[in-house]
Amino acid sequence: MSAPRSFVAGLVAAFALAAAGTAGAYHTNFVASRCNSNPPTAISHITRDASTTAALRARWEGYQWAGGCWNDNDVDDSPGDPPGVAGTGGEGGDCSGFTFKVWRESASTSDGGYYEWHPLRFVHGPYTAADFKAGVGAPNATMSKADTSRMDALASTDHIGMIYARNADGSDLIIEAKGEAYGTNLWTRTYRGSSSYGGVRRLGWASVQPN
Amino acid sequence: MLLVVLAAAVLLAGCLGEGDDASWTLLDGSAPGEAVDLEGVDGDVVVTSHVVLATASLTSESKAGSCLEERFAELEAGEEVVVRTGVATESVTALERGGHAVLGCSNSPGLREEGRWCGSSYGQFRSGSLTDPRLDIVCRARDGASIGFVWVEPGRGTRYVAVEQPGYTEVYEVAAGLPVRIATVSGVDVETSSATFEISEHDADGRLLREQTLEALVGG
Numbered sequence: 498m499s500a501p502r503s504f505v506a507g508l509v510a511a512f513a514l515a516a517a518g519t520a521g522a523y524h525t526n527f528v529a530s531r532c533n534s535n536p537p538t539a540i541s542h543i544t545r546d547a548s549t550t551a552a553l554r555a556r557w558e559g560y561q562w563a564g565g566c567w568n569d570n571d572v573d574d575s576p577g578d579p580p581g582v583a584g585t586g587g588e589g590g591d592c593s594g595f596t597f598k599v600w601r602e603s604a605s606t607s608d609g610g611y612y613e614w615h616p617l618r619f620v621h622g623p624y625t626a627a628d629f630k631a632g633v634g635a636p637n638a639t640m641s642k643a644d645t646s647r648m649d650a651l652a653s654t655d656h657i658g659m660i661y662a663r664n665a666d667g668s669d670l671i672i673e674a675k676g677e678a679y680g681t682n683l684w685t686r687t688y689r690g691s692s693s694y695g696g697v698r699r700l701g702w703a704s705v706q707p708n
Numbered sequence: 709m710l711l712v713v714l715a716a717a718v719l720l721a722g723c724l725g726e727g728d729d730a731s732w733t734l735l736d737g738s739a740p741g742e743a744v745d746l747e748g749v750d751g752d753v754v755v756t757s758h759v760v761l762a763t764a765s766l767t768s769e770s771k772a773g774s775c776l777e778e779r780f781a782e783l784e785a786g787e788e789v790v791v792r793t794g795v796a797t798e799s800v801t802a803l804e805r806g807g808h809a810v811l812g813c814s815n816s817p818g819l820r821e822e823g824r825w826c827g828s829s830y831g832q833f834r835s836g837s838l839t840d841p842r843l844d845i846v847c848r849a850r851d852g853a854s855i856g857f858v859w860v861e862p863g864r865g866t867r868y869v870a871v872e873q874p875g876y877t878e879v880y881e882v883a884a885g886l887p888v889r890i891a892t893v894s895g896v897d898v899e900t901s902s903a904t905f906e907i908s909e910h911d912a913d914g915r916l917l918r919e920q921t922l923e924a925l926v927g928g
Contacts (some may be wrong), residue, residue: 534899562840563901563927581832581839583925591927604898606846606854621901623845623854625928627828631779633846654780654811654830657928692782 527576528586532619537612539599542703543601545648552599552648552659552672553680554616559589560674565598566590566619566685573680589681590621592657593629595674596650597622598660602636609635609700626657629697640696642689650697651688657697658686666672732876734793735817744868744879747916752876756794760884763789763802771824772869775800775813779828783811790885795878796849799857799889800825808833810842810887814857818848831859831887838887843903843924845896854896856903858924859887865911872906901926 559573563583567590568574575587590598598620601611606623614620624634630652632639642651650659652670658673663684669689674681688694732740732754741755763785766773772789786803801812814827826847829836841858849855860869862882869880874894882888895904905922 563925579835581928583840583927593926593928604901606848607852621926623898623901623926625829625844625926626843627779627830628844628846631828633827654783654828655832 499579525578525585526589527575527588528561528564528566528608528619530566532617533615535615535618537603537614537618537620540601540611540613543611543699544703548599548601548648548699549661549672551601552595552661553594554678555590555599555674556672557581557680557682559587559680560591560677561585561587561589562591563594563621564588564590564619565594565621566617567681568617572689578677590674591667591672593624593626595681596629596657596659597624599648600636602662602699606634611701626652627654629657630654630695632697635698638698640698642694642696645689645696645698648699648702651686651694652697653688653691653693653695658688726830730749732795735796735798735815736793738793741879741881744910744914746868746877746879746908746910746914748919749870749877749910753870753879754795754876755881756792757897758790758792758881758883761789761791763787771798772800774824775828776802776811776823779813780811780830785811788886790886790889792880792889794880794891795873795876796893797847797855797857798892799891801859801886801889803886804830807903810838810859812848812859812889814844814855814889814891816847816855817850818852818855827857828920829857829859830834837861840927841922841924843901843926845898845901845926853893854898855891856892856905856924857894858903858905858922859924860890860905860907861887863909863918865917866909867912868910868914870908870910 554569557566557571578587598614658671661672662670668687671686672683769778782806788803792799798815809832811830813825827844829842829844831842844857845854847855869888871878871890880888892905902925908919909917
């Protein structure tokens with residue numbers, strides 16, 4: 498077993514053991530067997546189009562509390578994870594980890610640069626939904642919900658979803674990692690109309706790919 | 709002359725016993741809380757301070773009031789909040805009205821953007837317990853290192869929660885029946901968005917009740 502893979506396997510095993518009491522010993526081998534700890538690739542810019550593509554790659558791939566890796570086979574390879582239990586090693590991200598990867602952020606909160614994380618790279622990032630909602634970190638900023646557009650996000654103290662499209666009735670098509678029972682997918686939501694939700698933007702979107 | 713030196717040495721030995729915390733101050737410049745003798749805890753023991761406040765009495769300029777207003781304006785807090793001050797951290801903890809969740813803010817002396825608080829957390833209860841300790845690693849020490857905060861739900865009989873830190877043990881007294889917000893200044897792993905806390909719980913007489921290594925992941 499390579500050093501990075503053994504690291505990931507060890508980390509997952511440690512948390513799986515810690516979670517075994519509350520999880521009824523449920524765990525899968527998805528993270529341990531398929532994910533890695535490879536470094537991200539620093540990139541020069543991000544566009545909303547490319548981030549939309551990245552987000553759609555996670556569609557159907559499941560949900561894992563505190564998780565952060567997935568493949569692209571349109572199947573939840575770890576169905577039935579106990580809800581809200583970290584370290585069970587299942588496929589998928591949670592809402593904040595999914596947003597972190599799609600927004601190509603750094604693991605360091607003071608770094609506003611752009612980093613491409615492979616879908617199979619196990620990473621959650623330092624931010625919770627509450628952090629995103631407050632605009633914590635160099636890459637994140639709060640904004641008026643009225644000014645939000647595609648791939649901005651709507652966040653509450655315990656959830657975040659990214660805007661895929663605006664509907665004519667004022668609701669939004671949101672792409673989000675919703676929960677163990679729902680997975681990661683697109684849904685029509687009325688977060689915009691809820692006072693619990695605020696607007697959040699990933700800073701530095703490029704409108705078109707530079708030459 | 710030899711007698712004077714010997715006398716001075718005896719005096720110093722009496723003043724600076726093992727575990728003396730006379731040199732420690734808390735983040736707000738105040739002295740640590742009254743010293744406690746905890747079974748199995750050696751070296752410097754620094755007792756954090758805490759105050760229990762009525763939510764209704766809070767102003768927006770106060771520590772606790774600014775936390776609730778800045779980060780949880782759309783929520784309603786329960787009747788009491790606990791404000792804690794440690795060596796390098798401070799925190800606010802309150803229940804959400806109705807008791808279904810706990811909310812709070814975290815602070816440290818390092819750089820932050822706008823606002824009074826560098827971090828905030830919200831944790832839901834399920835079957836009477838937190839579903840997750842709600843690790844927060846966005847606060848930083850003066851040297852830029854990440855500081856980790858989690859909630860610990862004290863076990864039966866616990867009066868003090870002790871957390872190992874580099875060179876000292878930081879002690880938190882249980883208050884208002886709320887989960888205790890503890891911190892680690894050395895246990896954060898930024899690469900994996902995780903943190904490790906070495907914790908012991910003690911009763912009112914300092915007897916050791918339980919120990920654990922809490923490994924937490926950022927989630928939710």
